[in-house]
Every structure is written in C-alpha cells, then in structure tokens.
Amino acid sequence: MESLNVYASRLVTKREYFAPGHRACQGCAEALAVRLVAKALGSNVIVGSATGCMEIVSSPFPFTNWNVPWIHVAFENAAAVITGAEAGTKALIRKGKLPDKGTIFLGMGGDGATSDIGLQALSGAFERGHKFIYVCYDNEAYMNTGVQRSSATPFGASTTTSPSGKAKAGQVTWKKNMAEIAVAHNIPYVATACSSYPFDLMRKVEKAAQANGPAYIHILSVCPTGWGLPSEKAIWIGRLAVETGVFPLYEFEKGRYKFTVDVPKLRPVEEYLKPQGRFRHLTPELIGEIQARVTKEYEKLQAKASML
Amino acid sequence: MGKRIGIENSIAAADAIKMANVDVVAAYPITPQTHIVEHLAELVADGELDAEFIPVESEHSAMSVCCGSVAVGARTFTCTSAQGLALMNEIVFITASMRLPVVMILANRSLSGPLSIWNDHTDVMSVRDCGWIQVFADNGQELFDHVFFAFRVGEDPNVSLPVMINIDGFIVTHMIEAVEYWDEEQVKKYLPDFKPVNVLHPDQPITMGAFGMPGIFSEAKKNQNEALLASKPHIMKAWEEMARLVGRKYEPVETYKLEGADTAFLTMGSFSETASIAIDKLREQGNPVGQIKLRLWRPFPFDEIREAVKGIKNLIVIDRAISYGGPGGPVASEIRAALYGEKGMPAIANFLCGFAGRDVTPDDFMKMYAKTGELLKGGRTIREEDYILYGVRE
Numbered sequence: 001m002e003s004l005n006v007y008a009s010r011l012v013t014k015r016e017y018f019a020p021g022h023r024a025c026q027g028c029a030e031a032l033a034v035r036l037v038a039k040a041l042g043s044n045v046i047v048g049s050a051t052g053c054m055e056i057v058s059s060p061f062p063f064t065n066w067n068v069p070w071i072h073v074a075f076e077n078a079a080a081v082i083t084g085a086e087a088g089t090k091a092l093i094r095k096g097k098l099p100d101k102g103t104i105f106l107g108m109g110g111d112g113a114t115s116d117i118g119l120q121a122l123s124g125a126f127e128r129g130h131k132f133i134y135v136c137y138d139n140e141a142y143m144n145t146g147v148q149r150s151s152a153t154p155f156g157a158s159t160t161t162s163p164s165g166k167a168k169a170g171q172v173t174w175k176k177n178m179a180e181i182a183v184a185h186n187i188p189y190v191a192t193a194c195s196s197y198p199f200d201l202m203r204k205v206e207k208a209a210q211a212n213g214p215a216y217i218h219i220l221s222v223c224p225t226g227w228g229l230p231s232e233k234a235i236w237i238g239r240l241a242v243e244t245g246v247f248p249l250y251e252f253e254k255g256r257y258k259f260t261v262d263v264p265k266l267r268p269v270e271e272y273l274k275p276q277g278r279f280r281h282l283t284p285e286l287i288g289e290i291q292a293r294v295t296k297e298y299e300k301l302q303a304k305a306s307m308l
Numbered sequence: 309m310g311k312r313i314g315i316e317n318s319i320a321a322a323d324a325i326k327m328a329n330v331d332v333v334a335a336y337p338i339t340p341q342t343h344i345v346e347h348l349a350e351l352v353a354d355g356e357l358d359a360e361f362i363p364v365e366s367e368h369s370a371m372s373v374c375c376g377s378v379a380v381g382a383r384t385f386t387c388t389s390a391q392g393l394a395l396m397n398e399i400v401f402i403t404a405s406m407r408l409p410v411v412m413i414l415a416n417r418s419l420s421g422p423l424s425i426w427n428d429h430t431d432v433m434s435v436r437d438c439g440w441i442q443v444f445a446d447n448g449q450e451l452f453d454h455v456f457f458a459f460r461v462g463e464d465p466n467v468s469l470p471v472m473i474n475i476d477g478f479i480v481t482h483m484i485e486a487v488e489y490w491d492e493e494q495v496k497k498y499l500p501d502f503k504p505v506n507v508l509h510p511d512q513p514i515t516m517g518a519f520g521m522p523g524i525f526s527e528a529k530k531n532q533n534e535a536l537l538a539s540k541p542h543i544m545k546a547w548e549e550m551a552r553l554v555g556r557k558y559e560p561v562e563t564y565k566l567e568g569a570d571t572a573f574l575t576m577g578s579f580s581e582t583a584s585i586a587i588d589k590l591r592e593q594g595n596p597v598g599q600i601k602l603r604l605w606r607p608f609p610f611d612e613i614r615e616a617v618k619g620i621k622n623l624i625v626i627d628r629a630i631s632y633g634g635p636g637g638p639v640a641s642e643i644r645a646a647l648y649g650e651k652g653m654p655a656i657a658n659f660l661c662g663f664a665g666r667d668v669t670p671d672d673f674m675k676m677y678a679k680t681g682e683l684l685k686g687g688r689t690i691r692e693e694d695y696i697l698y699g700v701r702e
Contacts (some may be wrong), residue, residue: 044510048376061524064515069508071379072517073402077372080364084334084376084384085508087360091331091382095358097501098381103510121372124365 012202013039022065023057027231029238030054030137030221033195034108037135037219040205041104043068046089048082050109050118051075053144054137076117079125079134082107086130104209105132111152112142115178126185126214133208133215136178139223147226151176154246155293156286157278159226164281174293182216183252189215191251191260195222196238200249200260207251220247228277240272245298250305257305269294310489317448317480318343320487321413324455326357327495331382334362334373338392339425340477341415345387367392371399374410379516381507383459384410389477390417390431397435403470404439405532406517409462409504410470412440413451415477416577418664426665427477429577429628432605433638439532441471441539442605444576448485451475453556456490456499461546463502467539474605476578478665494553536607543604560609561616562601565591569598571622571677572654574643576602579626579668586673597677602639613646623654624680627695628662636660636695655689661698672699 017038024031034054038045047070049055055072058065073081086105092098107125109118114136122134141159142148149162153171158164162171182190189211193201201219208215220241222234229237241247242261246269249261269291273279282290315323322344325333333352335345351357360377364370370386377384388396393414403410419430432442441461445451451473458471475481490498506514520528543560551557564584566572575583580601590597600616600623602609617623627637635641640658647653657680662668676698683690 043513046380046508046510056519059515059518061518061520061528064518066515067513069510069513070515071376071508072519073372073375073406074398077369077399080369080372081376081379084332084362084373085380086376087334087362087373088332088377088380088382088384091358091360091377092380095331097331101510120365121369124369127365128362 017067019065019067025225027224027234029195029234030139033137033219033221036198036201037205040202044101045104045106046085047106048078050078050113052110052113056144075113077121078107078109079122082132083125083130086132107132107134111138112150115152115176116150126187129213131213135217137219137221139221141226143223143226156282156290169281169286179218187214188212189253192218192249194220194238194242196235197261243267244269244272245294246272248301259305310491312486312488314484315487316484317451319347320448320452322347324452325385326351328455328459328499330359330385332360332377332384334364334370335386336364336367336370338389340481341387341389367396371396375403375408378408378410379508381504383502387413389415390419393431400435401438407468409468411458411462413473415481416474417477424664427479428663432474433629439536441469444474444603446578446580447480448487452487457546460499461543464542465505467542468505469539479578498553540607560604561612562603563616564599566598569596572598572600572620574600574623574625582670583673586670590677610646614650617654620654622680622684624657624676627660630660655684657683657690658695659698660695
C-alpha cells in the first residue's frame with residue numbers, strides 16, 4: 001500500500017487548477033490540500049474563498065494561481081458568497097438565461113474562517129440546503145496573522161495568544177469538533193481528510209461533488225511554520241496524526257459513519273506531539289491527559305462507526 | 309402607462325422589484341424593512357416572481373450572498389435598516405470596491421443605542437463613504453420609480469456599482485399612497501437585461517477580489533473613486549429617459565419656490581414634503597423662503613448645490629443624524645465643505661431634528677426659520693460648530 005501511494009500519483013491528472021508559483025511557506029500541507037481538492041474537482045467549478053493564508057498566497061493582484069473562477073470577499077462569509085453564486089446560477093438556469101453545465105460550487109476557508117468567525121454563515125448555508133461543498137483547511141491556528149489560537153487549536157498547543165508560560169501550558173481548551181457540527185446539520189456528506197493521504201482526500205472530494213445538497217470536508221493541513229516543524233516533515237506528521245488517532249479519517253453518509261483509513265493499532269499520541277515545537281513544553285502528565293482524551297474520542301467514533 | 313393605485317409603499321416597492329425581474333433576493337428581517345421583503349417572499353411563494361428567495365441568517369450573509377449572486381450575473385436585491393446595515397457594513401464597502409451592482413433599499417431607521425425602530429438618517433450616514441451610489445426617495449412614487457433606476461444605473465456596464473435607495477422607515481415605508489405603476493412595456497424599454505462586465509463562469513475563469521499590496525492599493529482607490537464620479541452622466545441620462553417615459557423628472561438637487569428667496573431650507577427624504585408646506589405658509593406671510601432638496605447623496609452633486617444656493621444669504625440645513633463631538637450634522641458639514649470659498653457663500657444654520665421618528669411638523673420648520681432669523685440678526689454669522697438640536701427637552 002505504501003509503495004502504491006508513491007507511484008500512483010501518476011494516475012492523477014497533471015493539470016493544475018491551483019497553479020504553481022503561489023507564495024505559501026515551504027512544506028505547506030494546506031497548499032497541497034488545496035491543490036488536491038482543485039485537481040479532484042477539475043475545471044467545472046466556481047470557488048469562493050475566505051480571507052486567510054490560501055487567499056493571500058494565491059491572489060496578490062495582479063497575479064493569481066487560480067485556473068478556475070474564484071472569488072474572495074471577506075473573512076467570515078465564504079459560505080454565504082459561494083451559496084449566493086450557487087443560487088444566482090440556479091435562478092439564471094431556471095429562467096433560461098444560462099445553460100446548465102452542472103457546475104460545482106466550492107466554498108473554502110481556514111479553521112478560523114470556518115469554526116470561529118464564519119461558523120454562523122456556514123451553519124446558515126448548510127441549513128438552507130444549497131448544493132455546494134465547503135472545505136475547511138484546518139492548520140489549527142490563525143497562521144496568516146502570526147499563529148494565534150483558534151477554537152480548532154488543540155489542547156496544550158502553544159500559540160502567540162495561548163503561549164506556554166509558567167502558569168499556563170498553552171491552549172487550555174479542547175479542539176472544536178467541526179465535522180460533528182456539520183453532521184448535526186443533517187447534510188448528505190461529511191468527511192475528514194488529510195493531505196498526507198492524497199487519494200483518500202481526492203476520493204472524498206469527488207464524493208462530496210456528487211452529494212445532493214451541502215457537503216463538508218474537514219482537512220487537517222499541517223503547517224510547519226506554525227507547528228514548529230522542519231518543512232520536510234509535514235506529510236510525515238500528518239500521517240502520525242491519523243496513526244495516533246488524533247485526527248481519524250472517516251466519512252459520514254446516509255446516517256452512517258465509516259473509517260476510510262484503517263489504523264489497526266493506534267500509536268501513542270506522544271509520537272505525534274514530541275516532534276512539534278508547539279507541544280515542546282508538555283509534561284508527561286499533560287501528555288497523559290491528551291492521550292486519555294484522544295483514546296476516549298476515538299472510541300466514541302468507533303462506537304458510532306459500528307452502529308448499523 | 310400603468311395604473312395609479314392606492315397601495316402601501318413597501319408593497320409597491322416589492323412589486324417594482326418583481327417587475328424588474330430580479331433573480332435573487334437575500335434578506336434578513338428587520339423593522340421597518342420587513343414589508344418589502346415579506347411581499348417579495350409572497351410573490352415567490354405564489355409563483356408570480358421567478359427568483360431565488362434566500363432567507364439568510366444575518367444581514368452580513370445577506371450582503372455576502374448578494375455579492376456571490378451578482379458575481380455570477382444574477383440581478384440581485386436586498387433590503388435592510390439600521391442595525392442590519394451596521395452588521396453588513398464590512399461587506400457594503402467591499403461590494404462597491406468589487407464593483408458588484410447590488411441594489412438595496414435602505415428603510416432608514418436610527419442606529420442603536422438606545423434601541424429604536426423609528427426613522428432618522430443615522431444609519432445611512434454611517435456608510436457615507438462606502439462607495440455606493442446613494443439616492444433619497446421622498447415618497448412611494450419616488451421609491452417605485454427608483455427601483456428601475458437603481459438596477460439600470462448600477463448594472464450599466466459603464467457604471468457597475470451598487471446602488472442604495474434611501475427611504476424613510478415607517479414615515480414612507482408603511483404609508484398608503486397613490487402610486488402610478490409602470491406597465492411592462494415601460495419597464496422593458498427602460499431596463500435592459502443585466503449583462504455584467506465580468507462574471508464567474510467556468511468557461512472563462514477570472515479571479516475576483518484579489519488582495520492589494522501597498523504598491524497598487526492607492527491606484528485601486530483612485531479607480532474606484534473615478535468610477536463613482538463617472539457614474540454621474542449615466543445617472544443623469546437615466547433620469548432624463550425616465551422623464552420621457554413616465555413624465556416624472558428627477559434631479560440630483562431639486563428646488564422649490566427658490567426664485568427671489570434669500571433664505572432656503574435644505575432637506576433630504578420625507579422631510580422635504582413637510583418643509584414645503586411650511587415654505588408655502590412662510591411665502592404667504594411674505595417671507596422670501598425657498599427650498600433645496602438633496603436627492604443624490606453620492607456621487608455628491610457639488611455643481612448643482614453651488615448653483616442652487618446662488619443668491620441665498622441664509623441656508624438652513626436639516627440633519628437627521630449627529631456626528632458626536634464633531635461639526636453637528638453630516639449633511640451640513642458636507643454642504644459647508646462644498647460651498648467653502650465660494651463667492652457669496654451663505655451663512656449656514658444647522659438644525660438636527662427628527663431623531664428616531666420624532667415628528668417635525670410644518671410648524672417646526674417655521675420656528676426654525678424664525679430662529680435662524682434671530683441667530684443672524686445684525687449681520688452675525690453662524691460659526692461652523694454652531695448647530696442646534698431642535699426640539700430637545702432640556
């Protein structure tokens with residue numbers, strides 16, 4: 001399987017819809033995720049992006065990395081903008097002003113734009129039932145503004161607004177579970193993904209495009225800059241996030257949860273935490289606390305996945 | 309010609325939006341905008357209007373949905389008031405900078421706090437510099453006419469800017485008046501299909517809303533300002549054609565009984581009609597008073613204002629908003645700026661009144677006239693910071 005993943009990249013289209021030359025940091029797994037999502041969707045798509053790293057690195061006027069139609073309006077409203085585009089297109093098709101090309105509508109934002117400031121707009125868009133995909137590229141903090149904590153920052157991570165100090169050991173709250181929030185909206189398709197598992201990711205995007213209504217994909221996007229990692233370790237640490245159970249890969253469809261990457265035996269969470277600068281200060285006690293939480297959450301998910 | 313019917317102005321406005329064959333309506337409920345949006349929802353529910361009605365979860369999303377919808381080439385409408393405008397404020401500015409021709413009716417209401425649902429102009433004055441074309445309609449007929457005007461001007465490929473129609477909440481929105489409807493032929497003749505300059509479509513990918521580094525930002529702002537200034541001839545043409553079509557002629561600055569006047573009221577919105585009644589009475593009593601009505605707020609009609617005040621010694625500017633700790637009312641402040649250094653610049657008295665729907669009657673305008681006379685007795689001038697909060701209990 002591992003060697004297949006190395007060579008199978010030749011099976012993927014060589015076309016780039018998120019073109020090279022963007023200004024993301026070296027080793028940015030978020031830019032990789034964006035590229036894979038764009039590849040999976042092809043040219044018949046309209047993208048609405050939130051403000052954030054991926055917007056900034058790809059659209060410094062007069063340059064663009066986007067070979068597909070792309071719009072950015074503000075930080076917290078990508079879901080509203082893209083569903084406006086969807087609704088406008090729907091009306092124009094119905095009124096005979098535009099041929100129906102089956103265009104896909106993709107909203108995208110980082111973890112801040114999705115689970116903090118843009119949560120309301122996203123919830124509204126889910127509830128209204130537009131046919132669109134929303135992808136959250138989760139690098140677990142406000143990286144674009146200089147690594148400030150978000151509600152998606154994991155417990156214990158040191159950021160510039162949740163620094164580890166003498167009195168506090170970094171982030172004191174547990175990561176908000178956005179995928180579960182999406183599931184609670186009763187939308188047809190929800191999945192988690194990671195750019196360390198490109199084929200799993202792309203297959204999920206293709207499935208999301210088929211969904212008859214809103215679809216949500218939450219992609220763990222390793223940020224070497226913000227996580228305190230050498231850039232060449234991005235893919236490796238993404239794999240560890242999955243193999244330790246910190247970030248399980250699954251999908252939710254037709255009322256059922258399904259793991260898409262099997263991890264027969266979880267590795268200790270410590271293996272994932274240790275290499276990262278943001279967790280450097282963690283004591284064995286805190287690592288134990290995180291391990292307990294990860295195990296508990298993983299078992300909860302297993303229980304849900306085993307339900308028929 | 310269409311028929312003339314007695315109807316609530318909000319319902320008439322919604323009918324006009326339907327007649328304009330709007331594709332998308334996105335709105336969130338807020339008093340006193342509600343009747344316009346409710347009627348649009350009804351028209352969609354009854355199949356009389358083929359549009360996507362998007363009941364968004366906030367005004368911020370309302371304007372955001374509008375951006376997305378216009379970006380794909382759909383004719384798009386939204387409507388709000390006060391707090392709704394404040395909440396969507398961020399996107400209001402971006403809509404103009406992205407040159408997305410959304411049309412919005414702003415049912416003017418006072419901005420909190422304290423919370424109030426009643427009418428004044430504190431909401432619109434908070435977005436004075438947002439880059440939209442902004443007009444004021446005084447009554448139901450003007451509101452109805454300006455729906456077609458707004459779509460036509462905003463969507464004109466030479467303009468491509470959002471347009472805001474201001475209408476006084478409750479005082480006009482909830483009033484039943486005689487409104488002369490346009491017929492289908494007139495609408496067809498006046499309002500072409502929306503053919504945007506740029507659209508989001510997979511056949512021709514474009515990037516909208518790229519970010520601006522300091523190296524291009526000033527140029528972008530200059531372009532935006534020039535675009536708004538350049539909309540003026542198209543605004544004028546749209547009003548001229550409307551006059552030919554339906555017989556009502558609108559101007560950026562309109563006047564009433566200004567001939568031979570040495571004093572003039574300057575008003576906006578529904579107060580214009582009330583002030584006119586006072587002017588009739590004052591004229592009967594032999595006072596040389598006239599009126600200047602400011603219809604076009606942005607782009608600001610500098611030339612027309614300068615022309616209108618020629619020969620006027622005392623100008624009484626009515627403001628329905630306050631700039632706290634500043635020069636009084638925002639309108640007076642702009643009028644002073646527009647007239648500064650002009651030969652024979654009139655003395656300007658600034659009355660701030662009618663906050664949160666407080667009635668200002670013809671009698672009140674007569675009192676303001678008398679007060680202005682007192683203030684200027686013996687050749688005194690009124691200093692810039694001299695403004696009067698009229699009718700406030702001490």
